[in-house]
Amino acid sequence: MLFRVLGPLEVADSADPMPASQERLLTLLLQRANSWVDADTVVSALWPQEPPASARGNVKTYVHQLRQLLPRAVDGSPRINSRLGEYRLNLDRSELDAALFEDLIGQGRAALEAGDAKTAIDRLTEALGLWRGEPYGPLGAELAESESARLRGLRDAALDAYQEAREARKNEPAEKEEPEAERTVVLKFGPPEDVRRPVPDKKLEPWSQWRIEDPPKPKRRLRVTLLAVVIVLVAGAVTGAVVLTSRGDSVLGQAGPAGPIASSPVPPPSTTQAPPAVSPKRPVPGLPAPGASKVLFGIGDRADTARRSALVRDTPTRMLTSWYRGHDDLAKLLPLKDTVVRQAYADGFALHLIVTATGAPATFDTARGPVCGRPGPLGAEFLADVQTLAGVFAGTAQSPPLFVTVFDQMETFACNPAGFKADAPTIAYFMSLKDRYVITRETFHKIAPNALVSLGWGAGLVRATDDPVIGSGVSMLKHFNEVLTWSDFYSVSVTADGSSVEDVRAMVRALGKYGPVMLSWYGPTGSARVVDGDVRALLADDRLTELTRDGLFAWSFAPGTIAASSTRTAGFITDAIRRHGRPA
Numbered sequence: 001m002l003f004r005v006l007g008p009l010e011v012a013d014s015a016d017p018m019p020a021s022q023e024r025l026l027t028l029l030l031q032r033a034n035s036w037v038d039a040d041t042v043v044s045a046l047w048p049q050e051p052p053a054s055a056r057g058n059v060k061t062y063v064h065q066l067r068q069l070l071p072r073a074v075d076g077s078p079r080i081n082s083r084l085g086e087y088r089l090n091l092d093r094s095e096l097d098a099a100l101f102e103d104l105i106g107q108g109r110a111a112l113e114a115g116d117a118k119t120a121i122d123r124l125t126e127a128l129g130l131w132r133g134e135p136y137g138p139l140g141a142e143l144a145e146s147e148s149a150r151l152r153g154l155r156d157a158a159l160d161a162y163q164e165a166r167e168a169r170k171n172e173p174a175e176k177e178e179p180e181a182e183r184t185v186v187l188k189f190g191p192p193e194d195v196r197r198p199v200p201d202k203k204l205e206p207w208s209q210w211r212i213e214d215p216p217k218p219k220r221r222l223r224v225t226l227l228a229v230v231i232v233l234v235a236g237a238v239t240g241a242v243v244l245t246s247r248g249d250s251v252l253g254q255a256g257p258a259g260p261i262a263s264s265p266v267p268p269p270s271t272t273q274a275p276p277a278v279s280p281k282r283p284v285p286g287l288p289a290p291g292a293s294k295v296l297f298g299i300g301d302r303a304d305t306a307r308r309s310a311l312v313r314d315t316p317t318r319m320l321t322s323w324y325r326g327h328d329d330l331a332k333l334l335p336l337k338d339t340v341v342r343q344a345y346a347d348g349f350a351l352h353l354i355v356t357a358t359g360a361p362a363t364f365d366t367a368r369g370p371v372c373g374r375p376g377p378l379g380a381e382f383l384a385d386v387q388t389l390a391g392v393f394a395g396t397a398q399s400p401p402l403f404v405t406v407f408d409q410m411e412t413f414a415c416n417p418a419g420f421k422a423d424a425p426t427i428a429y430f431m432s433l434k435d436r437y438v439i440t441r442e443t444f445h446k447i448a449p450n451a452l453v454s455l456g457w458g459a460g461l462v463r464a465t466d467d468p469v470i471g472s473g474v475s476m477l478k479h480f481n482e483v484l485t486w487s488d489f490y491s492v493s494v495t496a497d498g499s500s501v502e503d504v505r506a507m508v509r510a511l512g513k514y515g516p517v518m519l520s521w522y523g524p525t526g527s528a529r530v531v532d533g534d535v536r537a538l539l540a541d542d543r544l545t546e547l548t549r550d551g552l553f554a555w556s557f558a559p560g561t562i563a564a565s566s567t568r569t570a571g572f573i574t575d576a577i578r579r580h581g582r583p584a
Helices: 022-029 039-046 055-069 096-114 119-128 138-143 145-170 233-239 303-307 312-313 325-345 382-393 424-449 459-463 473-479 481-486 500-512 529-536 541-550 558-565 568-581
Strands: 080-083 086-089 186-189 212-213 241-243 296-301 319-324 352-356 361-364 368-372 402-406 452-457 489-494 517-522 552-557
Touching: 022 086, 022 138, 039 055, 039 086, 055 080, 096 119, 096 489, 119 145, 138 145, 186 481, 233 500, 296 352, 296 558, 296 568, 303 319, 312 368, 312 481, 312 568, 319 325, 319 382, 319 500, 319 552, 325 352, 325 382, 325 489, 352 382, 352 517, 361 568, 368 402, 368 424, 382 424, 402 517, 424 481, 452 459, 452 517, 459 489, 459 500, 473 500, 489 500, 500 517, 500 529, 500 541, 500 552, 529 541, 529 558, 541 552, 541 568
Parallel strands: 296 319, 296 552, 319 352, 352 402, 402 452, 452 489, 489 517, 517 552
Antiparallel strands: 080 086, 186 212, 186 241, 361 368
16 A cells, blocks of 8 residues: 555655645546546646745655655556656555545445445445545645545545444354464564555454464463453553453552552653653643643533533633534534634634433443443444544644543443442453543554543542452542553542532542643533532632642533532522633
């Protein structure tokens, strides 16, 4: 695969960034591969405003430079042909991910029509695995709008066909499986080394970046018992591979801020440098000086309605919050990209996106074995939707920040409420959830230069009985030390029916040991009297000074909390934001 356009434009074996003029030229020629493109069209693409007098001469230079960068065509001919006033890029379908994407979708749909659901799932999974984000990246909307729309339409059709194939597969009689040869499973984290089609594995969720390979002999049997489950994610981040073994019953054995909690055969990661497989932490911009009780205030469950709220109009509320709770929300969020999102960044607003999943827990199989928890985050559509969301909400490196909270109140997702290490399906579920969190973080970092990503916790975690052995209560944080160490900031939400003052204080202190903390969703469901008392306690000058000292930097209100408040409470909130609010 030479050219990848299902995301930012990439050329294989090209280590150095391509000059902007050549990238624009290549974007244009790739869309019209094997066809002649006239010089006037090229000039318009390179200089959309006002071309220089030397434009045609410059085009010849750029074409020559691009030809030097690219290998010759498959048949040995020049990659780019020229004739009087026209240019053509020669391309074989095997050299372009978009062509392979289209072919695989066609094969998948044909297999589905023929009643072969298994082949359809395999082909569609391979196709969707090629998708990395908005086609042609930032240039897609400007230079490849119609082609980008066509490819997005293909992806939507592939998702529909995939779901249809899954349903058809459920209704097929169970196959008799041949016994598998013994093998050691090696999980490699990160994008594939190349873009050749992977060998499908029915145990892997579609589009997962985990790959299963057979290492050299000797082979060893992987034995998994109920209490002997060891999945060392840190080893994968440090060395690029995680070997599943049957050594002991420790799950992570990482040391959190409060000290070591278990022994581990792998050293814990540095708290100052992210392992090679994880992109470096991004600093939260505009943090107030120590002791200054200034907070970035926000509101909303969708950026467009939040922008129109009275709180934004009347106070320095400079963060707009949106929710993704499942695939159906995409239809509401996609239209925001070229209107609300673009204008919000231009007007200096930070954006906040909560990416989570609702629904009842269930038992199902994953690459880590049987799990029990909410299926949404581990489902077929999730990673593809994450790529789309990153493209919708992405700004530039100079834009105000995009804060992304992943898995709001994550500790509540598993079937077993007792704790992280309560049983094997719970362990496997939370480990799978960690996998998805890391991939989600890396996706936003790659597509959105202004994105900062956090794992989402609930303030009610501090009410659970604390038990370091099973990882319940605040001890659960220590079991997630490595992903907390990598996170850019830290999120906690409030949805309690009673007073949340002490919960908020305790969680800000606990997460503040890792870094800056956002009260990502303040939406208590208690009586108006309780909410009024909590707001007055938490937004009092001395309490805000305490919270910001402990790490609080941002606070987002649920619109319903403001709407349901008395005039007196709403006035107090408005007053507090005017005194303590800060710009994005």
